[in-house]
Amino acid sequence: MEITVDQMYNIENKGHDMGFLKKFMMENAGAAAVKRLLEKIGDVKSKNILIFVGLGNNGGDGLVMARHLTGYGAKVTVMLLGNSNKIKTEESNWNWSLLQKMPSVKLLSGNSLKFDFKPDIIIDAILGTGISGEIREPYASAINYINETDCYKFAVDVPSGLDPQTGETANIFTKCDMTVTFHKMKQGIPKRKDLTGELFVEKIGIPPEAEEGIL
Numbered sequence: 038m039e040i041t042v043d044q045m046y047n048i049e050n051k052g053h054d055m056g057f058l059k060k061f062m063m064e065n066a067g068a069a070a071v072k073r074l075l076e077k078i079g080d081v082k083s084k085n086i087l088i089f090v091g092l093g094n095n096g097g098d099g100l101v102m103a104r105h106l107t108g109y110g111a112k113v114t115v116m117l118l119g120n121s122n123k124i125k126t127e128e129s130n131w132n133w134s135l136l137q138k139m140p141s142v143k144l145l146s147g148n149s150l151k152f153d154f155k156p157d158i159i160i161d162a163i164l165g166t167g168i169s170g171e172i173r174e175p176y177a178s179a180i181n182y183i184n185e186t187d188c189y190k191f192a193v194d195v196p197s198g199l200d201p202q203t204g205e206t207a208n209i210f211t212k213c214d215m216t217v218t219f220h221k222m223k224q225g226i227p228k229r230k231d232l233t234g235e236l237f238v239e240k241i242g243i244p245p246e247a248e249e250g251i252l
């Protein structure tokens with residue numbers, strides 16, 4: 038079954054109000070995404086993984102992935118696309134603060150896209166269901182960097198720039214090798230398998246009762 042983005046937000050909020058906090062959803066989303074990535078890539082030990090992180094909860098999922106991938110021995114660099122005091126939500130901030138206690142993870146923020154390594158894997162955790170309008174900086178430069186870099190590319194929830202409701206693309210958008218979306222498929226995503234690459238939907242523990250009155 039495919040659902041609308043509005044339905045997804047309503048289910049998330051109802052689950053949160055039931056006590057299955059968005060923080061738990063984010064943890065399960067990041068963990069499920071890492072599981073799929075590892076299934077594909079196999080061993081990530083010593084691999085250079087560059088994670089582009091937006092200031093919303095799509096970015097938050099990327100922060101969770103950074104912690105899990107580091108636990109599997111990957112060399113993780115997180116590029117926060119903005120100032121950390123502009124991170125939008127409590128659950129995303131929680132994960133940023135956790136990473137600040139982990140010297141094993143390299144944290145960068147701001148808008149310089151100069152890196153002293155070539156990534157083996159790039160994770161696009163820039164934009165998800167909260168996308169609106171033309172892509173603004175510094176997200177635009179990050180999307181261009183991703184498209185210009187030759188390596189394996191993984192999209193969190195949806196390739197950034199693709200509207201998960203309509204399947205239309207913004208002025209720029211990422212083209213990825215794999216996409217993992219969460220809970221249920223959003224109506225627009227399967228329309229662009231050329232951008233999503235291999236497409237998976239993963240349950241993240243939301244109680245089925247959270248869908249009552251919504252689906």
Ligand SMILES: NC(=O)C1=CN([C@@H]2O[C@H](COP(=O)(O)OP(=O)(O)OC[C@H]3O[C@@H](n4cnc5c(N)ncnc54)[C@H](OP(=O)(O)O)[C@@H]3O)[C@@H](O)[C@H]2O)[C@H](O)CC1
Pocket residue numbers: 045049062063066091092093094095096097098125163164165166167168169170171172173174176193194195219220241
């Ligand atoms: N579905 C689930 O159960 C779960 C989903 N999760 C993840 O959460 C995101 C949705 O998070 P949200 O914070 O609502 O939105 P995004 O992160 O996608 O984007 C919001 C930020 O992006 C900025 N933005 C929006 N449009 C543009 C644009 N065209 N150019 C530049 N920047 C843009 C926006 O900025 P504002 O100034 O508009 O506020 C926000 O900063 C979902 O996709 C999943 O990945 C949960 O984590 C787990 C459960």
Ligand SMILES: [K+]
Pocket residue numbers: 095161162163164165192193194195196197
């Ligand atoms: K994304």
